[in-house]
Amino acid sequence: xxxxxxxxxxxxxxxxxxxxxxxxxxxxxxxxxxxxxxxxxxxxxxxxxxxxxxxxxxxxxxxxxxxxxxxxxxxxxxxxxxxxxxxxxxxxxxxxxxxxxxxxxxxxxxxxxxxxxx
Amino acid sequence: xxxxxxxxxxxxxxxxxxxxxxxxxxxxxxxxxxxxxxxxxxxxxxxxxxxxxxxxxxxxxxxxxxxxxxxxxxxxxxxxxxxxxxxxxxxxxxxxxxxxxxxxxxxxx
Numbered sequence: 455x456x457x458x459x460x461x462x463x464x465x466x467x468x469x470x471x472x473x474x475x476x477x478x479x480x481x482x483x484x485x486x487x488x489x490x491x492x493x494x495x496x497x498x499x500x501x502x503x504x505x506x507x508x509x510x511x512x513x514x515x516x517x518x519x520x521x522x523x524x525x526x527x528x529x530x531x532x533x534x535x536x537x538x539x540x541x542x543x544x545x546x547x548x549x550x551x552x553x554x555x556x557x558x559x560x561x562x563x564x565x566x567x568x569x570x571x572x
Numbered sequence: 573x574x575x576x577x578x579x580x581x582x583x584x585x586x587x588x589x590x591x592x593x594x595x596x597x598x599x600x601x602x603x604x605x606x607x608x609x610x611x612x613x614x615x616x617x618x619x620x621x622x623x624x625x626x627x628x629x630x631x632x633x634x635x636x637x638x639x640x641x642x643x644x645x646x647x648x649x650x651x652x653x654x655x656x657x658x659x660x661x662x663x664x665x666x667x668x669x670x671x672x673x674x675x676x677x678x679x680x681x
Contacts, residue, residue, distance in 0.1 A: 458615075487669065496576075496673035497616075497659070510668065545615050559604055559663050563615030 456480065458564035460546050466570045467536055475531040475567045479548030486529050487549075487561060488521060492542040500544075503529060504551065536571045543568050575599070578660050578672035585679050588649045593675045595660030596642040604663040605643050607636050609656045610674070616659055619645075650679045 459478045467473050479486050488500040499513040503523045514520070518536075523529040533540055547561035576597045585591055597605070604623050608616035620629040622638035629636045633654065635646040645658055657674040664670065 489671075494673075497661075497669075497671040499669055499671075502668075547615075560606065560618050560621055561669070562618065563608075565613075565615050 458546060458548050458562055460544075460564040460567050462567060463565065464568045464570075466572065468572055469538060470535055472532065472534045473536055473569065475533075475544050475546075475569070477529045477531070477546030477548075477564060479527065479529070479546070480562055481527075482550070483548035483562075484526060484551030485549040485559075486523060487547045488529070488531050489545045489547065490515075490542045491545055491566070497545065500531070533569075536569075538571045541569055541571045576660060576662055576670045576672040578658075578675050580675060581673070582676045583678070585647075585650055585677070587651060587679055587681050590646070590648045590650070592647070593645040593658055593677070594642060595645070595672055597660075597662045597670075598641075599662050599664045599670055601665035602662055603665055605638055606661045606663065607643070607645055608659040608661065610659055611656050619658075647677070650677075652679045652681050655679045 461476045484505055486503040489497040491497050501508055501521050502510045505526050506523050518534045521531045543566040545563055545566045547563045549559055549561045579594045604621050606621050607619040609619055610616045620636040625640045627638050633648050637644045655678050657676045659674045661669050661671045
């Protein structure tokens with residue numbers, strides 16, 4: 455496919471369990487972003503990858519959240535010991551990257567993973 | 573504190589009734605301002621990028637403008653299919669994106 459894909463599309467889990475969310479960016483895009491969108495809220499920046507490295511982890515809400523990216527492509531966001539307040543839509547976006555200058559920063563979003571923690 | 577504010581939160585228009593959405597920002601080191609459209613249950617869809625004050629972009633019934641402190645998204649003669657939430661985001665030096673909370677637009681036939 456040509457767009458950003460995310461899996462699963464929906465995830466229901468019990469409080470205290472770990473979850474993994476996956477993002478497949480557009481082929482060739484070097485920058486990848488994770489956001490969280492809670493009901494009625496704006497997008498909350500979580501983490502940004504340039505290639506496989508994450509120069510900015512300041513948005514991760516707690517040490518229960520971690521993310522990695524391998525091969526400059528697929529990224530996984532892991533939430534350990536989930537809490538009810540983690541329920542939200544987790545959105546991934548990719549962009550061509552900064553090497554081309556500001557005009558490469560347009561982000562293309564995936565459909566999101568809807569996480570519900572019971 | 574860096575901030576992006578969108579107004580109004582919600583807007584109801586009759587089909588054909590033109591209006592404007594506002595995005596004001598206080599971030600420093602602006603590298604670009606983006607407008608997105610988000611339909612329920614979907615990820616945001618890119619509309620425009622503006623890079624400098626005075627710049628304008630147009631696409632069908634939408635026109636985006638930028639000043640040093642705010643951006644406007646003008647909707648001319650809207651149709652029901654323009655109903656969506658419109659998000660504004662600023663891209664700052666340091667690769668930080670700041671999103672507003674959006675304007676929910678409803679166009680009534």
